[in-house]
Every structure is written in C-alpha cells, then in structure tokens.
Amino acid sequence: MRTDPAPMPHEAQITTAPQAIAAARVRLLLATVPVSAVTNASVALIAMALLHGGAPAGFYAVWGGVMIGLQAIRLLVWLIWRGASAENLRPVQRSLRLRVLRAASLATGMSWGAIPAALFPATPIEQSFVAFFLAGVSGAAVAGLAFDAWASGLFVVSVIMPLALRLMGVQTSLSTAMAAMVCIYLLYLGVAIRRGQLQFLQLLDWRTRAETARARTARQAQLNALLAEANQRGTSAPNAAALYAAICRTYAALDGQAPLSIVQRDPITGGFEIAAQSGSNSGPVPMDVLDTSLLDTAWGQNRPQFQGDGRTLDACIPLHAQGQVCALLRVVCANAAERLPCEMDDSLRDWLLNLAASVDRGLQAISQRERIDRLQNLYRALISEGEVVLQSRSAEEMLQRTCDTLATDTQFHAAWLARPDDSGAFRVLARAGEGALQLDHFRVHLNDANRVPLVLRVWDTQTLQVCNDLLRDPDMQPWNSTLSRYRWHAALATPVWRGGALWGVLVFTSPQAQAFDEQTIALCEQVAALLGYGLDELDVKERLSHLQRVEAHRARHDTLTGLPNRYALEQYLPEVIARARRQGSLFAVGMIDLDGFKLINDTWGHSAGDRVLRELTRRLQAVQRQTDFLVRLGGDEFVVVMEDLNPLEVQTGYANSVQRLRQAVAAPFDIAPNVQLPIDMSIGISAYPLDAQDADTLMRLADKAMYAAKPKNRTSENSP
Ligand SMILES: Nc1nc2c(ncn2[C@@H]2O[C@H](COP(=O)(O)OP(=O)(O)OP(=O)(O)O)[C@@H](O)[C@H]2O)c(=O)[nH]1
Structure with a gap:
C-alpha cells in the first residue's frame, strides 16, 4: 500500500543547536527592544522634567537628548529587522545591525550610570537614592540586555558601581549600610543575570535538540517508507x-x-x-x-x-x-x-x-x-520445435520454421542456421528475427585465420559456444556497431548433428546480456538436438521413399532391357481400352517374338542372347511412334501397343505397322566379336474394337496371330 509521505520539516528545525540558539537570542533581543526603548525614552523625559537640582546646568537636557537619540536608533534597527526570516538571522553574530543594537543598549545603560555621577556632589544623600531608583528602573527597562552577557554585565557595573563608591565615600554609618546594600544588590543582579542566561541557553538547547530529534525521526520515517516502497515496487x-x-x-x-x-x-x-x-x-x-x-x-x-x-x-x-x-x-x-x-x-x-x-x-x-518467463517461452519453443519436426516435409522448411519459432516465441531476438558449403564458406540456410537480413553479408570461411566468430569456434571444438556479453567482449570489437544496432547482446551457437556428423551451427541471439544461463543453454541444446533428429528422420524418410520408388519401378519394368513388363502392360491395357472407347479410336496390340533365339543362346551363350535382346529393344524404341507402348513380356517376346491406329491400317492388314517394326531386325545383330547374324521375328496383331474389346482376348488373338506367323507354322494364307 502506498502512503503519501508527510512533508519534510523546515530545514531551520534541523540545523545545529548553536545556530538555532543564536537565532533565538536575536529574536528575543528584538522582541524586547520596542518596550525597552519606549520605557527608556519615557523615563528620560520624566528625569528631564523633574530632576534639576544637584546636577550641572544643562546636564539633564543633554543626557535626555542622548538617551532619546539612542532609543530612536534602537527602534530604527528593530523596525528594519523585525521582519527578518530565520535564514537572515543565521549569520547574526557577524551582523552590523546586531553590533549597532548592542552598542545602543550599552550606551543606554551607561548613560543611566551618569545620573548618580552627576548627583555625587549634591547633598543630601537621599538624592542618590533617587538616582539609584532610576537606575534600577532603567535596568529593568533594558532587560533585553540580559540575554547578551557582556552588554548586561557592563551595564550593571556602570550604572550601580558609581553609586556604591559615592556612598562609601560619605563615611557615615547610614551611607556605609547603603553601600553594602548596593553591593549586595549588584551581586544579586550579577548572579541573577548569569543564572538567567544559563537557564535560557539550556532551555533553548533542549528545545532545539528535541526539535532536531523530532525532525530526524520524521525524516527517518519517510525515508524508511521510501525503502519499503522500493522493496514493494521491485516485486511489481x-x-x-x-x-x-x-x-x-x-x-x-x-x-x-x-x-x-x-x-x-x-x-x-x-x-x-x-x-x-x-x-x-x-x-x-x-x-x-x-x-x-x-x-x-x-x-x-x-x-x-x-x-x-x-x-x-x-x-x-x-x-x-x-x-x-x-x-x-x-x-x-x-x-x-x-x-x-x-x-x-x-x-x-x-x-x-x-x-x-x-x-x-x-x-x-x-x-x-524474466528468467522464468524466458524458460517458459523456451519450453514452449521446444514443444513447437517438436511439431515443426513432425510437420515439416523438407529440410528447408524445417530449418526455416525452427528459426521462425525461436525468433517469435522466445526472448531471443534472432535465430539462424549456417553450414559450410563445398568451398568451405559458411552459408546461412535459414534465419529469422531482428537483424537477420544483415546475415546476407555473413562472410566466414572454414579457413579464416580469425577464429573468433562463434560458428567457427563451434566448428573447431564441435561443442556449444556462448558469449553472454558480446559488446564487452574485446574479440567482438570489430562487429560492435552491428551487434549494438540490432541489440545482439548475447549469443549462443550450438552444433547441429545430422547422420552422426557435424552438419551445421544453430545460433541464438538475445538483446539481454547474460541471457544464457545454465538452464537456457540446456534448452537451446535440446532444440538443436531435436532439429538434428528431425533432419535424420527426414533423411530416413527420403531413403525409404527412394527405395519405394526403385521397387515400384522394378516391379513394373524388365531389368535386362528397362522396358515395362507384363505387370505394367496389364495395368496399361485397360487404360488404353477406356481411352479408345471414350474417343472412339482404334488401337492395335502387336505381339513380337524372335525366331530361333534359343539357338543363339545355345550357340553363343546367354550373354550373347542378352545383348541381342537389348539391341532389339533399342531398335524397336527407335522405330516406335511417340504414342506406342513397348513391353517385354519375357524371354524373346515383346508387345507393342499402338494407339490411334488409322482404319486404313486394318484394311491393309497392318502393313505399315508391321513394316515399321520389322525395320528393327533389318540389320544383322552383333552376336560375338566379328560375328553378325540376321535375326528375324514374327509379329501377330489384334485390333480394338474390331477383333476384341477386352485386354485378355486382344492379347490372346495377337499371340495366336504371332504364333501363326512363325516360319515353322507359316502357311501361304496366313503369312504376314
Ligand atoms: N539370353 C537370354 N535368353 C532368355 C531369356 N529369357 C528367356 N530366354 C531364352 O529364350 C528362349 C526362348 O525360347 P523359344 O521362344 O522357344 O526360342 P526360339 O528359338 O525363338 O523359338 P521360336 O520362338 O519358336 O522361334 C529360351 O531358350 C529361354 O531360355 C533372357 O533373359 N536372356
């Protein structure tokens, strides 16, 4: 809870005791001046009017004039000074005005002493008592002097001493008794003034001390409240x-x-x-x-x-x-x-x-x-990284999404991944966050003499590297302006392993120095490890799908010639039939079988037979049309599916097609070194939809026609 602090006490209350006492004395002196001055002036006027005898002629007129002048001076100083503030009273002891005031007071007292002096020659002695009485009255009137020890003492002595001396000079028992009384009175006044001063000073001192202590306590309370406030603010x-x-x-x-x-x-x-x-x-x-x-x-x-x-x-x-x-x-x-x-x-x-x-x-x-927030964000990033790894379909996507996640959901400013290319130059493969664009100018090479960059340190040591205060790292001095512009104040670089080998370096930067503590480092390592697992998994997936593709190809193709096989043909024929049906077009299935191929195998070996089969394939591919589909059924049997057949072809007994295919065996085959032999082939053809409308029948009819065309089976009417 916030409490409004009480106002501080005025500084005058907390100044030191001597200063306060001096100021208080002056204030008291000033307070007595008007009463004292008026009283003195009044008494002087009375003396001027009543006391004539026993004094030199004109004495009272001069004395009264001096007295009234002195009182005027005192009143004038009082008038000037009465509105003075405490600050002005502080240097009061060195003040000219105080000196004037004191001098006027002293002169007033001493002038009162002049009255008994003027009365000395006079008789009877009772006149001296009148003077003594007046001196006593004036002493009370200048009571203000009591607060000023020296002025008071001089005043008392100068007023009363002459009277005592005069009385002792008369040498009667009465005058001696009176002199004794005057001396006792003098003693009494001295003691009373001294004690009064001491008590007054003590009183002032106590008061000042008490006020100072109170002020200190009040200030301390406020200061303590501020401490409490500071503590409380820290938590919010x-x-x-x-x-x-x-x-x-x-x-x-x-x-x-x-x-x-x-x-x-x-x-x-x-x-x-x-x-x-x-x-x-x-x-x-x-x-x-x-x-x-x-x-x-x-x-x-x-x-x-x-x-x-x-x-x-x-x-x-x-x-x-x-x-x-x-x-x-x-x-x-x-x-x-x-x-x-x-x-x-x-x-x-x-x-x-x-x-x-x-x-x-x-x-x-x-x-x-902040640390807890940071860790929470990192944990979130770690979970996100798991999703990224699961969802990414390519390494590029995985790297970019990793950087995006790290630069968005955590306290990191930027995240990027680099790896050396074949020439050894580091390439930034993915990047995100503030200042990431400047990585276009990232020039670090594996052979650089300067091994300061974190990526190189990671590459050299194959371990994680941290710099928690980049701007204060003397090694980083050359990059200070860039680091400071993008507030990259701390950085962590960690190796990324792929397939068991160091593959790249993942870098995290933070705007906060000392951001990478033990837990943060451990989490960053986990992110990099997850990324590595993800890349490994992608590689495994990639290998699997490649194997699948190979297997699928192998299942549909003949390994010797690379041509589609029977299985592929079985899938292809229904498609062709559907297409022809849709388009109302014709197509033919040509069955091809080499004549006397077994003999080649038997005579020149199986590999010679393989060579012939491959060569035949090449030649058939050379003569086939773009829309033809060539298949090796097995052994020396081939099938060619010829789409968009011209109806004329059917009428001419497929003369063009047969002639085109036959070009494949027009030239003799290389059987063995320096051995070339002509090889013939038999062709049987069936056509959709004229001969049949389903694949099996079309195949069977083509086979039958081919079989019929074999030289050994050939008759004059069915020879192609
Ligand atoms: N070199 C080789 N020979 C094969 C391959 N597959 C089958 N053969 C052989 O090819 C021959 C085919 O037999 P036939 O069609 O009866 O042989 P042919 O001598 O051409 O008989 P006709 O077709 O009646 O003229 C057999 O000897 C098989 O062993 C192969 O991949 N490579």
Missing part, C-alpha cells in the same frame, strides 16, 4: 526501467532532498547517461556539469563512493543485476548555497546504501521473473 515493476522510474518518482515526493538519479553506462561508448531521475527544487543536475570520475570509480571498483563536506554531497552507489554492476544510484547536492542542504551524516549514508540494496533486491526479483 515489469522491468528495470520501470523500477528506476518508480523509485525516482517516490523519492521526488520527499521534499527537501538532493536530486537522485539512476545512471547507466553505454556499453559501446562507455559514457554515462541518466536512466531515471527525481526532480528537485533546483531541478535535475545535468550530467555534463558533474565530474564523472566518481562514477567511473564506483563502477570500476564496484564500491559505493561518497564525497562531500557536509554542505555538498556526491554519492554514487552501484546497483547490481545478476551479480554485475548494471547502474549507479547517484545523489548530488552540488551547490552549497542551495536552499536545501544535504547533511552528509551517517544516517543518510546508511539510508542510501539501504535504498541501493532495495533496488538491488527489486532488480533481482525482476531478473528472476
């Missing part, structure tokens, strides 16, 4: 900047404090900049007018620095995040003449240290929250 602020701003705002509410700022260091330039600051009565203290050496020392030595002479203050206290100095808490009161001074006492020092400790705790809470 979303980030360090918000925490700094909240601390400064709360501090600013404390009236009368020197300005507080939180200063951060630019990692590139090393310069200091204000991250947050409180306002103050004198406004924020600009950085450029301050000596930053104290900041350097506090940052470099990681120790609080305090400078000041009790009137000025420069305090720099390091703040920490993850064990490292991340900012400085600075309180500066640079100007001693400022209305609000900073007391550089131990309590303020302790409080500042406590405030810094509170901010540290807040930063720690924030970084812990």
